[in-house]
Amino acid sequence: MNLRNIKAITKKETLHIIRDPRSLIMGLIIPVLMLFLFGYALDMDVNNIPVGIIDHDKSDLSRDFISRLQGSEYFEIKFFAENFEILEQLLIKSQLTGILTIPENFSSKINNNQPAKLQFVIDGSDSNTASIALSYIEALTFEWQNKLLNQAKPFVEIIPRVWFNEEMKSRNYIVPGLIAVIMMIIAALLTSLTIAREYETGTLEGLIPSPVTESEIITGKIIPYFVMGIIDLFICVGTSYFIFNVPFRGNFLLLLFSSSLFLFGGLGFGILLSVIAKSQLVASQLALVTTFLPAFLLSGFIFDIYNMPLPVQTISRVVSARYFVTLIKAIILKGNGLGFIITELSFLTIYMVIIIGLARLKFKKEI
Amino acid sequence: MQRIFAMIKKEFIQLWRDPRMLVIIFFIPVFQSIIFGYAINTDIRDIKISVLDLDKTVESQNIIQKFTSSRYFINTGYAENISQIENNIQKGTIRAGIIIENNFEKNIYSNNTGKIQILIDGTDSNTASYILKYIQEIVKNFNIDKGSEIKATKITMPVSVETSAFFNPNLYSNYFFIPGVLAMIVTVVLILLSAMAIVREKEAGTIEQIMVTPLKNYEFILGKTIPFALIGFIDVTIIALVANLHFKIPFEGSFFLLYFATAIYLLAVLSIGFLISTVSSTQQQAMMTSFFFVFPAMLLSGFVFPIANMPLLIKIIAYVNPLTYFMRISRGIFLKGADFSILSQDFLYLSIISVITVFIVIFKNRQRISH
Numbered sequence: 001m002n003l004r005n006i007k008a009i010t011k012k013e014t015l016h017i018i019r020d021p022r023s024l025i026m027g028l029i030i031p032v033l034m035l036f037l038f039g040y041a042l043d044m045d046v047n048n049i050p051v052g053i054i055d056h057d058k059s060d061l062s063r064d065f066i067s068r069l070q071g072s073e074y075f076e077i078k079f080f081a082e083n084f085e086i087l088e089q090l091l092i093k094s095q096l097t098g099i100l101t102i103p104e105n106f107s108s109k110i111n112n113n114q115p116a117k118l119q120f121v122i123d124g125s126d127s128n129t130a131s132i133a134l135s136y137i138e139a140l141t142f143e144w145q146n147k148l149l150n151q152a153k154p155f156v157e158i159i160p161r162v163w164f165n166e167e168m169k170s171r172n173y174i175v176p177g178l179i180a181v182i183m184m185i186i187a188a189l190l191t192s193l194t195i196a197r198e199y200e201t202g203t204l205e206g207l208i209p210s211p212v213t214e215s216e217i218i219t220g221k222i223i224p225y226f227v228m229g230i231i232d233l234f235i236c237v238g239t240s241y242f243i244f245n246v247p248f249r250g251n252f253l254l255l256l257f258s259s260s261l262f263l264f265g266g267l268g269f270g271i272l273l274s275v276i277a278k279s280q281l282v283a284s285q286l287a288l289v290t291t292f293l294p295a296f297l298l299s300g301f302i303f304d305i306y307n308m309p310l311p312v313q314t315i316s317r318v319v320s321a322r323y324f325v326t327l328i329k330a331i332i333l334k335g336n337g338l339g340f341i342i343t344e345l346s347f348l349t350i351y352m353v354i355i356i357g358l359a360r361l362k363f364k365k366e367i
Numbered sequence: 368m369q370r371i372f373a374m375i376k377k378e379f380i381q382l383w384r385d386p387r388m389l390v391i392i393f394f395i396p397v398f399q400s401i402i403f404g405y406a407i408n409t410d411i412r413d414i415k416i417s418v419l420d421l422d423k424t425v426e427s428q429n430i431i432q433k434f435t436s437s438r439y440f441i442n443t444g445y446a447e448n449i450s451q452i453e454n455n456i457q458k459g460t461i462r463a464g465i466i467i468e469n470n471f472e473k474n475i476y477s478n479n480t481g482k483i484q485i486l487i488d489g490t491d492s493n494t495a496s497y498i499l500k501y502i503q504e505i506v507k508n509f510n511i512d513k514g515s516e517i518k519a520t521k522i523t524m525p526v527s528v529e530t531s532a533f534f535n536p537n538l539y540s541n542y543f544f545i546p547g548v549l550a551m552i553v554t555v556v557l558i559l560l561s562a563m564a565i566v567r568e569k570e571a572g573t574i575e576q577i578m579v580t581p582l583k584n585y586e587f588i589l590g591k592t593i594p595f596a597l598i599g600f601i602d603v604t605i606i607a608l609v610a611n612l613h614f615k616i617p618f619e620g621s622f623f624l625l626y627f628a629t630a631i632y633l634l635a636v637l638s639i640g641f642l643i644s645t646v647s648s649t650q651q652q653a654m655m656t657s658f659f660f661v662f663p664a665m666l667l668s669g670f671v672f673p674i675a676n677m678p679l680l681i682k683i684i685a686y687v688n689p690l691t692y693f694m695r696i697s698r699g700i701f702l703k704g705a706d707f708s709i710l711s712q713d714f715l716y717l718s719i720i721s722v723i724t725v726f727i728v729i730f731k732n733r734q735r736i737s738h
Contacts (some may be wrong), residue, residue, distance in 0.1 A: 026655045030662075037684075038666055043676040058409075091533060092703050094695070117529050124532030125702045127540040128493075129673065134530050141528050142507060157480045160499055163456060167487030173492050189658060195390045201568070210633045225665075275386075280570075280650040281563050285391045286656070288559055293399060297406050302671055304411065304494055312405045330459065333490050340458055 001219065005212045009220025013194070017224055024228075027190060031182045031232045032239060035175070039244045042174050046132045047356045051098040052087040059107035064119075068144050069100070074136045091123050096191045098122045098133055110148070129287050175246045176332045177301035178189045179236045183259065184295040184321040185231055187266030188273070192287035193275035195363070207365060214363045218356070229263040230256075240332070249335030255328065258345055259276040262324045265352035266291075269320075272359040295321040323347045370582055374590025382594065392560075392598055393605065396552045400545070404614050407544040411497040413438055415461045419446040424472035430483070430509055436463060439501045441738045456488050463487045463498050475513065490718035522533070534702045545616050546701040547670045549606045550694045553629070554636055555661055557599050561640025562657040564591050566647050584732055592637050600626065600634045619704025628714065630695040631721050635689040645731055664690045689724075692717035 017024050027272040051069070055062050069075050078096060081087050090096040101119040110118035120137050124130045165172045195217075196206040207217065237255070240246045270287065276284035297303060298312070299321035305313055316322050323344040330344075338345075377639050382388050417436070434471045435442040444463055446452045452464035468485040474481040485502055489495045530628060535542040569576040607625065610616040647653040654656065666672065667681065668690040677685060685691055699705035699713070707714065 017413060020649065020652065023649075023651055026652075029592060030655070030659055034662060037663060037681065041667060041677045041681040041685075042672045048675070061658055092705060092709055094699075119530050120530045122530065122532045124535030125539050125543055125698055126673070127538040127543050129537060130532055130535070131538050132500075133497070134532075135504070138528055139532070140501070157482055159683055160485040160487060160501075160502075162487045162489035162495060165492055165495070173490055184656070185662075189655065191483075193654065197651065206581045278386065280654075281567060282387050282391070282578075284563065284650065284654040285388075285556075285559055287397050287654075288555060289391065289399070292661075293555070295402070296665075297403055301712075302493075303407050304491060306413070306415075308406050308413060312402060315402065315450075316406075324457070329490050334457060336457060 001213070002211075002217055005216040006220045006223070009217055010223045011213060013221050014224045017228075021342065024230055027186060028227050028231060028235070031186055032235050035178060035239050036243075038178055039171060039175050039239070042178075043170055043269065046129050046136075047074050048076040049074060049097045049133045049136075050078045051075050051100055052081060052090060052096045053077055053098070054081055054084060054087065054101045056104040057102045057106040061107040061110060062102045063324050066103070072136070072140060074140075079325040091121070094123070096123070097129065098136075098137070099141075112154060131164070153313060156173055163260075171244060172246050172333065173329065174302070175240045175297070176328045179233070180262075180321055180325045180328045181295045181299065181301050182236065183233060183263065184266050184299075184324070185292050187225070187229055187263055188270040188287045189289040190228065191221065191267045191270030192273045192277075192283045193280050194221050194273060196277050196280045197274075197277045200280055204365070206358040210303055215360055215364055218271055218360060218363065219269065222264065225267050229267065230260070230344075233259050233263075233297055246332065248332055248360040250331035252339065254341075256333045256339060256342070258324070258327050258331070258348065261345065261352055262320065262327075265320050266349060268352060269322070270360050272355055272362065275359055275363045291321075294319045298322065299325045301325050304317050308360075320348060320351045323351075354366075371586045371590050371593070372394075374582065374586060375593050378591060378594045385474060392556065393601065396556065396602045397605055397609055399552055400548050401613065403548050404541060404545050404610070405694070407540065407548070411494055412439060413441050414442050414463065414494070414498055414501075415443050416457055416463045416465060417443050417452050417461045418451055418613075419444045419449065419464065419466045421469050426472035426475055426481070427467040428472075430506075431465070431467065433505050433509055434502075437501070437505060439498075440483065452486060456486060459488070461488075462494065463502075465502075492602060513523050525686040531682045542613055542616055542702055543698070544671075545610045545614055546697040547668075547694050549603065550668075550690060550697045551609065551665055551670060552557055553599055553602050553608060554630075554664060554693075555601060556602060557595055557636050558640045558643075558657045558661055559654070560598070561595050561637045562591070562647070562653045563641040563650055564595075565641065565644035566650050566653045568649060585729075588641070588728070588732065591641075595637055596633050597642075599636075603629050616701060618701055620700030620706065624707060624710075625697065625700050627699070628693060629708075631714070631717050634721040635717070635724045637698035638721070638728045641728050642724070642731065645728075666687050667691070668694050670694060686716075687720065689717055689720045692720070 008196065032335070053066060055066065070077050079087060079090065084099070084101065087096060089098045091099060091183055099121045101121075103117065103119070105115050106118070120134070122130045198207070233256070237248070239250050269291070273283050273286050273290070276288055295301070298305075298316040298319045300316075301321075305316050305322065308316065327341050327344045327348075330341050371619045402661045416434070418431055434440050445466065446455075449466065452466070453459045453460070456464060464486040466486065468482040468484060471481040483506070485499070487495050487498055532538055565574070565613060568577065582590075603625065607618065607622070609614060641659070643653055643660065647656055663684070667674070667677070667685040668688055669685070674685045674691070687689070695713045696710050696717070699710050703709070
């Protein structure tokens, strides 16, 4: 490896980037824009569930229950109706998520010390919202009847303490994961076309007689994109801390170091795709399919990896974003030091070495 | 007509010349829908916990038994002190720690309240809220049991809720996500294909050759679009079959309606792809720009994150996003067996967006030629 040759390739690639300001701007602005948009937009907290109510009882007790429901931040009463069919239509049209039916004998049964039943129908198509809504309604009913019974204190009580994200804000866990996903995608997108482009336009021929070696070409091509990636990281972490007020509890240098490992792996992966595909169309499809969707779905960014069936968990082990998502959450939210994240760091290192090694092996200066 | 046909033939030959494209277009969607069908799962089970029993009595063992025998939790072992639990949470080997405090049993029988401390890793707030919910459920049932046992009278729970979930009685998260994966994969594959279409000819210089042929503008566009549209229909069919046969997602509605929605949606997607193609001069630019569309389109479509939770400004983006409507229609047809009259509003908005994008393409194309 000759430093001068690497410098020459880096300079050429940098010129290439600068000459195409649109791609440059997109490479730098997309990440920030994404973080902004999604930091504000993505929220899995469930509240204001639209419900419709059928009150056949029309008693003080039923009205008391309804007003209790109305007062809760989780539910929003949208419609009152006399029969179920009207509300059912609205449920199919997704204008309602739940329907509460209070039967005729509700209050008389309670007054006679007989068990009374409420009926709650929910739109199960969004299973996450549905199961949370069901637990809300059950908790609410339990509370309401306890008040009714004037029951003494419970036998057992729980004192929950939530660590690292005390208010359980979904933003705090989405934003750090989002940084990882954005970095992964940007890295592979940036480099996946670089060598395929040279194959397609025939400029690789120009490099063949030159004294630059394959390793020097790969290194020289990675460096400018690495700089872009690091700038992206700074902007993203800054946005997360200053704008979204996500706490930063760990060591910034540690984050920088692990991000560099991750970036080299990601950029190397783009180069590998480029070398294998030799066509920009194929490379771009491959990049999107192999980085975008896995980084999004198999990294633990939103969907818990421990929940997946074993074969899928095994597949997720080759998704480098998985380790980076864990790492970045551990550093930012948990404030973990080197000792806690050594496994993830070693995986990232192994991944980087294998990927760049493969890219080097597959890349031959020939047509 | 003949010319369009020739153009379509040329496009197909070009596409198939690279057999890898065949794999990308047909095999990968199947593979992805299977992987994601399994991966996307918000049903939380088998949460790893650790228990610290400071009381060591019959009652404390009793409640621990309630936790560990539930299908939600797996006890990874008893902890000896709090710092061991804290350490494991920090490392991420357990998600929650359960600490039964001193005098737990004594408090229960002396009309005081027995206390259980719960330590939860809140990093993943969704999982954390499920953990809390499950624990509360278990403790609630324990309270009811103790109540009837200690007071020796059966406390009747005066009010109970009978719940039932429509369209997805067992609340499988698969049912929700897989019809969404269908909409998503079609978008990802087709946007990129169509965005690359014209740029590739520009980069290779073959666009000039096409310009001098008698091929009319609209014939060129149709010739380019029809092959992609076919690919789109084939992908929709394949993924719907995987969803129904492999994942047993009910397909309540009509296939014809799904195709109809796909046709309208493809108009929008392919138009946007072509717009990207006409404003880009290199394939790199086209790819970045497609990505610029796909990422927000996916996240702001209600695929995972409810639109109702978004701030107004972003809601507006979500409502001009054609994927939002296609996703709703896909879910409606799959799960609710919705017919046209129920989905008419979504169809209307989707059509409006498609028509607008098609008009922009026609307008842009005229401009380009007049140059």
